[in-house]
Amino acid sequence: MKPTLVLLHGLFGSLSNWKYVIEHFENDYTIHTPLLPILDERNKNNLEYLVDFVHHYIQEHTLTDIIVVGNSLGGHVGILYTHKYLENVKKLVLTGSSGLYENNMLGSFPRRHDYNYIKQRVEYTFYDAATATQQLVDEVFSIIQDNKKCFQIIKTARTAQRNYTTQELQNINIPTLLIWGKEDKITPVTVAEEFKQLLPDSHLFYIDECGHAPMMEKPTEFNTILSSFLKGN
Helix, strand or coil: CCCCCEEEECCCCCCHHHHHHHHHHCCCCCCEECCCCCCCCCCCCHHHHHHHHHHHHHHHCCCCCCCEEEEEEHHHHHHHHHHHHHEEEEEEEEECCCCCCCCCCCCCCCCCCCHHHHHHHHCCCCCCCCCCHHHHHHHHHHHCCCCHHHHHHHHHHHHHHHHCCHHHHCCCCCCCEEECCCCCCCCCHHHHHHHHHHCCCEEEEECCCCCHHHHHCCCCHHHHHHHHHHHHH
């Protein structure tokens, strides 16, 4: 039976964020990419709601000994899930994760109807602005034009910023990989260092000329580091 990867996207993420990871690992791993219900109006408890969703998803698909891989907010959800259901997680991988500190990308959206402003904020996520494709910018712009969706995004972002996982991290005693962009402006390298200090069994790798989403911006380097960790090297 193939090992199982569960990939968790960030606040504005989508399943396409994991395109290069899926392509690289799909032959050797069973891959699940649940779409987190961040925009669901029934989501009143924010992070707890998302953790419960992941738990039910994993139960529904009868997944065990999973490897959780989370980017940004997805990493935060991955931390909380792993802490709560540690017996079901074999390894944890965090990249640009929130949970300690996060420089919110869009704030309270004071200019959310200004396309060029939103474009600049999406580009801020990456080291190379070209990674922020028109399709990606259009997706973000479309979401925040909807008042209800915009409210859910803001509420979730604020909840994440107030939720510090210091205690949870110290109790996650499974092998954990940290892959960080050296030029990450949203969760800077100081955050990665703090994660490294708090997690009992962690390994930290930096990727040069890379921002907040290494699996998108530097997929070859990201997959090489991840592959070595998964093989136990």
